[in-house]
Amino acid sequence: MSSALRPRTVRVPGSRTVWSLVALTVVAASVASAQVFHATRHHSTASGATADRRADTTAGGAPVAVAAAPSQPAQPAAPSTAASAAPPAPAKQPAPPGFTLVWSPSAARDGLGAFEGVEDDRAHTDPGNKHIYVEGDHYRVDMTMKIHDTSPDRQRNEVKGMRAGGKVLEMNKGETWRLTYSMFIPGTLEATTSFTHIMQLKMPGNGSAPILTTSLRRKGNRPTIEVNLFGQTLVGDTDLAPLQNRWITSSLEFKSADKPDGYVTWTLTSGGRTVESATRANADTFLADRVRPKWGIYRSLSDTTHLQNTYLLLTDMQAFKKN
Numbered sequence: 576m577s578s579a580l581r582p583r584t585v586r587v588p589g590s591r592t593v594w595s596l597v598a599l600t601v602v603a604a605s606v607a608s609a610q611v612f613h614a615t616r617h618h619s620t621a622s623g624a625t626a627d628r629r630a631d632t633t634a635g636g637a638p639v640a641v642a643a644a645p646s647q648p649a650q651p652a653a654p655s656t657a658a659s660a661a662p663p664a665p666a667k668q669p670a671p672p673g674f675t676l677v678w679s680p681s682a683a684r685d686g687l688g689a690f691e692g693v694e695d696d697r698a699h700t701d702p703g704n705k706h707i708y709v710e711g712d713h714y715r716v717d718m719t720m721k722i723h724d725t726s727p728d729r730q731r732n733e734v735k736g737m738r739a740g741g742k743v744l745e746m747n748k749g750e751t752w753r754l755t756y757s758m759f760i761p762g763t764l765e766a767t768t769s770f771t772h773i774m775q776l777k778m779p780g781n782g783s784a785p786i787l788t789t790s791l792r793r794k795g796n797r798p799t800i801e802v803n804l805f806g807q808t809l810v811g812d813t814d815l816a817p818l819q820n821r822w823i824t825s826s827l828e829f830k831s832a833d834k835p836d837g838y839v840t841w842t843l844t845s846g847g848r849t850v851e852s853a854t855r856a857n858a859d860t861f862l863a864d865r866v867r868p869k870w871g872i873y874r875s876l877s878d879t880t881h882l883q884n885t886y887l888l889l890t891d892m893q894a895f896k897k898n
Contacts, residue, residue, distance in 0.1 A: 657761055657820050658888055664757035664822035667891045674753055678737045678744055678894035682709045691736025691743050691867070698725050706732045707871065713890035716871045720884055723876065733871030737894055744894065746831055746866040751897035753828040754868060759888035760819050766791040766798035769875035773887060777869060778862040786860055787839060789825065791815060793881065802827070802841040804858055810841050811853030818845055831866045834859035
């Protein structure tokens with residue numbers, strides 16, 4: 576009940592009838608509001624379930640494991656007012672020479688149907704809330720301290736894969752791709768001494784190690800953002816703090832191949848300025864089946880000093896395939 580409507584316990588002679596009318600008015604208004612909320616929530620849940628069913632198929636019609644998206648955003652997550660106050664994200668870029676644009680979703684138009692699947696609180700540790708959703712012209716991934724994944728020592732809220740024209744886009748062996756996207760990393764999303772991944776390249780399937788990660792890693796007292804060829808070598812890193820609370824753009828070009836034919840080039844820009852650019856050749860960038868990108872927050876719970884409720888924003892997502 577709103578504090579403005581809450582009756583105060585003040586006894587005034589002759590006021591019993593007036594008190595009863597106020598109480599009845601408040602009760603009636605509360606019941607009507609609850610009915611409207613229930614109807615709206617039911618409609619939202621039904622619509623969301625329909626959208627999930629539409630997105631839960633591959634190009635060949637086979638089912639994809641997608642966590643059901645609850646109907647309400649998680650309330651404890653910090654608001655993204657800082658993103659509204661920051662300069663806008665850069666505009667999407669045209670295809671670089673020799674590449675063709677094959678994926679360029681709009682959050683408002685395509686919603687979560689732009690992705691092959693959604694992994695939202697897979698262990699259902701924060702029930703009744705959704706943590707991955709559209710907010711304005713961007714995607715928002717919330718992470719609260721209530722959440723843990725199916726492995727209780729970590730947290731995961733991620734989107735995976737790309738969908739265009741109703742079909743899943745596959746990144747196959749021997750192909751060269753460039754993925755670009757803008758992200759807003761708030762001050763509450765901190766680098767940790769363990770792992771905090773905000774983007775991955777993986778082979779589909781549970782339990783497979785990543786091929787590559789974009790991570791927020793604390794090195795001594797230095798928080799960094801890095802790209803790492805998992806189990807191989809660091810591609811590049813730079814200081815995280817100057818890049819938080821503003822829109823930055825990451826571009827990742829790679830050839831999906833066994834060593835020595837694979838390579839990775841990572842470019843990170845902020846305010847039109849390149850803050851990191853690195854290339855690693857002679858890399859193993861393929862495991863088996865195909866390569867699939869993931870975006871979101873996947874982090875260990877071990878570094879408790881640098882963990883809190885947080886979020887990540889994503890926009891201007893694009894995929895280019897080399898001709």
